[in-house]
Amino acid sequence: MSVAVILVVLAVVVDRQGERIDQLSQEAAAARHGTATANAVQDQRLAGLDTRAKGLESRLAALDERSQQAFDPRAVAASALPSVFLVIAGQFSGSAFAIGKPQGGRTRILTAYHVVESVWTKGRTTVRLERGGTAFTAKIEDVSPTHDLALLSINGKVNGIVAARAAPASGEQILVVGAPLGLTETITTGVVSAIRARVGGPGTMIQFDAPLNPGNSGGPVVNTRKEVVGIADAKAKDAEGIGLAVPIQTACKVFDVC
Numbered sequence: 013m014s015v016a017v018i019l020v021v022l023a024v025v026v027d028r029q030g031e032r033i034d035q036l037s038q039e040a041a042a043a044r045h046g047t048a049t050a051n052a053v054q055d056q057r058l059a060g061l062d063t064r065a066k067g068l069e070s071r072l073a074a075l076d077e078r079s080q081q082a083f084d085p086r087a088v089a090a091s092a093l094p095s096v097f098l099v100i101a102g103q104f105s106g107s108a109f110a111i112g113k114p115q116g117g118r119t120r121i122l123t124a125y126h127v128v129e130s131v132w133t134k135g136r137t138t139v140r141l142e143r144g145g146t147a148f149t150a151k152i153e154d155v156s157p158t159h160d161l162a163l164l165s166i167n168g169k170v171n172g173i174v175a176a177r178a179a180p181a182s183g184e185q186i187l188v189v190g191a192p193l194g195l196t197e198t199i200t201t202g203v204v205s206a207i208r209a210r211v212g213g214p215g216t217m218i219q220f221d222a223p224l225n226p227g228n229s230g231g232p233v234v235n236t237r238k239e240v241v242g243i244a245d246a247k248a249k250d251a252e253g254i255g256l257a258v259p260i261q262t263a264c265k266v267f268d269v270c
């Protein structure tokens with residue numbers, strides 16, 4: 013075979029190999045593109061699943077919040093009642109409740125100043141408390157006539173009601189616990205009607221529509237989360253459904269008990 017023929021054959025072989033190399037390169041590029049596309053699709057799917065998961069988490073959190081805020085008067089009452097007392101101060105009676113955790117073997121108790129006023133103004137510093145058939149001698153630790161608040165304490169440990177961190181909103185459901193007319197463990201329910209400026213005094217008052225009667229003064233006003241939001245104080249004269257409470261934040265600041 014002549015050299016010319018051999019060169020021609022080699023040229024053909026090289027040309028075909030070049031075509032094959034080009035074909036393989038194109039196939040590799042197509043494969044890489046397909047892989048990139050598949051990865052992009054997978055990333056999009058994962059991103060979509062992540063978004064859906066976050067959405068479900070938000071919905072579950074909202075449902076949990078709603079379930080916690082669902083008003084169950086029986087559960088709220090069962091939580092608050094063990095902390096509520098009947099107060100007997102001379103010829104007057106009212107209500108009171110333990111606040112916070114006991115300290116140094118003593119329990120701190122809040123009530124309205126006007127409940128113990130007749131005793132305090134005579135220079136005496138003790139009143140009688142009753143709860144569940146048990147009587148206690150309570151010491152009047154401090155008073156604030158301006159805010160109509162009094163701080164008492166007793167020997168022994170009674171778990172108090174947790175103070176709400178924020179004021180209640182209008183329309184929020186509440187439960188009032190107390191001893192109207194000496195009738196202990198009385199429960200009434202209603203809603204917060206408004207937050208109003210205190211007439212003739214500093215700060216604000218919580219207006220609510222739960223029934224309030226003599227003897228309720230000093231008792232706790234409790235929200236759906238079993239937190240005390242206020243101290244029952246008074247009702248409007250010649251009107252129904254207008255009760256007033258001192259915000260618990262006021263008592264927390266005045267006596268530093270929360």
